[in-house]
Amino acid sequence: MILEQKGLSYEYFEENFANKSELLLKHNPVHKKVPVLIHGDRAICESLVILQYIDENWSGTGPPVLPANPYDRAIARFWAAYVDDKLLPLLIDTLKAETEEAKAEIIAGIHGVLEMLEGVFKKCSAGKSFFGGDSIGYLDVTLGSYLAWIRAEERIIGAKLLDETKMPSLVEWENRFLAADCVKKVLPSVERVEALGRMLIAKERASRLAN
Numbered sequence: 001m002i003l004e005q006k007g008l009s010y011e012y013f014e015e016n017f018a019n020k021s022e023l024l025l026k027h028n029p030v031h032k033k034v035p036v037l038i039h040g041d042r043a044i045c046e047s048l049v050i051l052q053y054i055d056e057n058w059s060g061t062g063p064p065v066l067p068a069n070p071y072d073r074a075i076a077r078f079w080a081a082y083v084d085d086k087l088l089p090l091l092i093d094t095l096k097a098e099t100e101e102a103k104a105e106i107i108a109g110i111h112g113v114l115e116m117l118e119g120v121f122k123k124c125s126a127g128k129s130f131f132g133g134d135s136i137g138y139l140d141v142t143l144g145s146y147l148a149w150i151r152a153e154e155r156i157i158g159a160k161l162l163d164e165t166k167m168p169s170l171v172e173w174e175n176r177f178l179a180a181d182c183v184k185k186v187l188p189s190v191e192r193v194e195a196l197g198r199m200l201i202a203k204e205r206a207s208r209l210a211n
Contacts, residue, residue, distance in 0.1 A: 052138075114161065
């Protein structure tokens with residue numbers, strides 16, 4: 001998204017996780033996962049690290065990724081880490097829940113995280129369109145990357161996660177974020193993510209039966 005927003009040229013390679021490429025294994029031998037940014041003969045791994053690298057390496061091109069003020073930068077980093085640490089595990093656990101009670105507890109946890117981020121948006125955006133102000137920034141990309149997963153899981157589990165009645169500002173932000181050209185070009189569709197989610201559930205169930 002940020003490469004698109006900055007107008008930087010790049011080649012995109014999609015990985016087959018069932019048969020990881022030699023390119024991926026060569027450039028991320030530690031975690032063996034995506035994303036990886038290859039710039040020249042150097043590889044930069046992990047989403048948040050890549051965002052910071054792009055911001056620093058192409059600082060004079062396009063809108064900044066992180067705020068100029070050191071305190072605001074620290075706050076953006078803190079909440080981006082919060083999203084990855086709190087939201088991602090809950091989204092995964094929702095698909096693995098074996099009982100309705102367990103699922104309800106996890107959904108309540110997701111609501112808690114998103115309601116927290118509703119307040120964060122109001123404070124960080126200072127009345128502007130995005131967490132990063134007038135343009136999509138570090139925290140916008142971090143949370144925005146989960147939107148397709150959130151909406152796909154709503155279809156799979158039949159429950160509202162990102163609720164306009166509880167998080168109106170966040171839903172309005174979602175609409176603006178998804179309407180941005182740099183997002184529309186790269187964010188996977190909800191339908192595609194839903195299919196992947198249902199496949200993961202089927203594999204999880206098959207694994208339980210086998211054991």
